[in-house]
Amino acid sequence: MALNWVEIDLAALRHNFQQAKDRVSKDTALLAVVKSDAYGHGMVPVARELAAMGARFFGVSKFWEAMALREAGITQPILVLVGIEPADAEEAVRQGIRPALYRLDHAEMLNDAARRMQTKAKVHVKVDTGMGRLGVPPGSLESFLEGLWRLPHVEVEGVFSHFATADERDKSYSALQMERFSQALDLFRRKRIPLTYAHMANSAGTLDLPGAHHQLVRPGIMLYGSPPSSDLHHPADLKPVMSLKARVVQVKSVPQGHPIGYGRTFTTPHAMRIATVPVGYDDGLPRLLSNKGSVLIRGRRAPIVGRVSMNMITVDVSAVPDAHEDDEVVVLGSQGTERITADEIASLCGTISYEIYCSMGKNPQRVFLNASTGLAS
Ligand SMILES: Cc1ncc(COP(=O)(O)O)c(C=O)c1O
Structure with a gap:
């Protein structure tokens, strides 16, 4: 008998995914963010459930996470949100793993790998519209795209950005980020770079900023049953997982x-x-x-x-x-x-539910309940 254990309720996960789905139009697909072991909930069982629910894409932060999804039989495209190392370029191309792209030297090595394999490397260009963390600054985007133009084996499938404050009540900074993002999209149009997916909405954007939905939204925390904050204008009915x-x-x-x-x-x-x-x-x-x-x-x-x-x-x-x-x-x-709730614990400790889930989810005694796929382990 285990002294302590974690239970993961996959029925609650499915409910939360449906909540996200209900907030977007039929023209917007969902990229389920399953990085960091699905915020401690178990990346593979979570991805299997969400693949069965119609998740179009998965998002991870590291290349090895994407490989672990492939090894578990997940066939959907996977976006590596932090990008990949040169050494992983060939495998990424082979496995249909899309790196976030914000460096031209990385684009060149992807181009070389794809050329050797007589194919194209699909990437999602990351634009920093105001988070100040990762991405091509808007002022450098034009020269970045000119650099990409010379790399015929790199295909820009998507362009994306990340909100800094979408979970706050005041949406003025998010509006500024959305405006910068739409200028970036204009630049792609002017350069005649066709895009299949533009995306910038995390959970908060999915719930509160329908104007940011584009062709793809990237919810994370809401899938696991916590609101991104208590300040949302349009909170969802979420069930802790x-x-x-x-x-x-x-x-x-x-x-x-x-x-x-x-x-x-x-x-x-x-x-x-x-x-x-x-x-x-x-x-x-x-x-x-x-x-x-x-x-x-x-x-x-x-x-x-x-x-x-x-x-x-x-x-x-x-x-x-x-x-x-x-x-x-x-x-x-x-x-x-x-x-x-994780929010109650987090507020007592001056942190956020995300951190509580990541920490508690490391428990090796993790039991999956209510799987629909029969493969939750
Ligand atoms: C680039 C990116 N997109 C989407 C998400 C999902 O955010 P959330 O869990 O707030 O929905 C994250 C999470 O940190 C992220 O880094």
């Missing part, structure tokens, strides 16, 4: 004035019942939840007392008199009518 669970290993009565855990940061103000739960920061439960967070036992909230340690926490179950050794504990997820 990941739960983290554990079993109580010990319950004991502790007298008043007893220290609990490392550093004695908590001393019992009165006699208490303390349950020890085998989950800690090694399982992705932030140490910042020390003396702050709570867990669910028997459908009730039990506060974390003392420090979160590497593999254990101590919780006050004085108000859950029937709490018992071997009881199931929900650290993330729901039990009865109570729920602890």
Whole structure:
């Protein structure tokens, strides 16, 4: 019996994908962002479900992730959002893996690889419209495209950009990015470079900025059941996909004035019942939840007392008199009518749900529920 484990509800994933699909017109396809092990949810099982639901593209950040999808039998085109290394050019061309392109030296090596293979390397040009992170700056785009013009084995299938603040209530900076993106698209038109896909909408753009949908949207976090922020104008009905669970290993009565855990940061103000739960920061439960967070036992909230340690926490179950050794504990997820969300944990720790999912999702004990494909492992 595992001391703690992660459950991934693939029915909730399908529901969330449908929510994204319902927000776009029939002319807009979906690229499901499954990088970083699908934000901790399991890249291959997630991609299989979403391929069956009609995802047109997948998005990863690293070339090896794209290869892992191919090895698992995913046949859809895959976009490597951070681009690829020269050494991977041939394999990328062979496998129909599309790199994000923002460097001409990378374009040249892709051109060479594709020429040797007597084919074309499909790429998506990344334009930096205001995120300031990755992409060709708009002012350099014209000379970049002139450089590409000389590389007949490179085919620009798409052009894309990324929003910096689409999840904020004030959309004025997003509007500026959209305007710069449309100028970039004009440049492609003027240079007579045909494009199949223009894309810039992440989850927030998919939900709140229909003018940014173009031919493809790139939702990530909403597929996993969290809103990109609480500031959206048009939030969706999302279902959390990941739960983290554990079993109580010990319950004991502790007298008043007893220290609990490392550093004695908590001393019992009165006699208490303390349950020890085998989950800690090694399982992705932030140490910042020390003396702050709570867990669910028997459908009730039990506060974390003392420090979160590497593999254990101590919780006050004085108000859950029937709490018992071997009881199931929900650290993330729901039990009865109570729920602890990644957003709740994230806001207690000054971070975002994305980070909570990535950390908790590293648990090797991951159970997939409600698969539709029969291949969820
Ligand atoms: C380029 C790009 N597109 C789309 C996404 C998906 O964003 P979100 O998870 O906010 O939907 C990401 C995620 O970071 C990204 O880097």
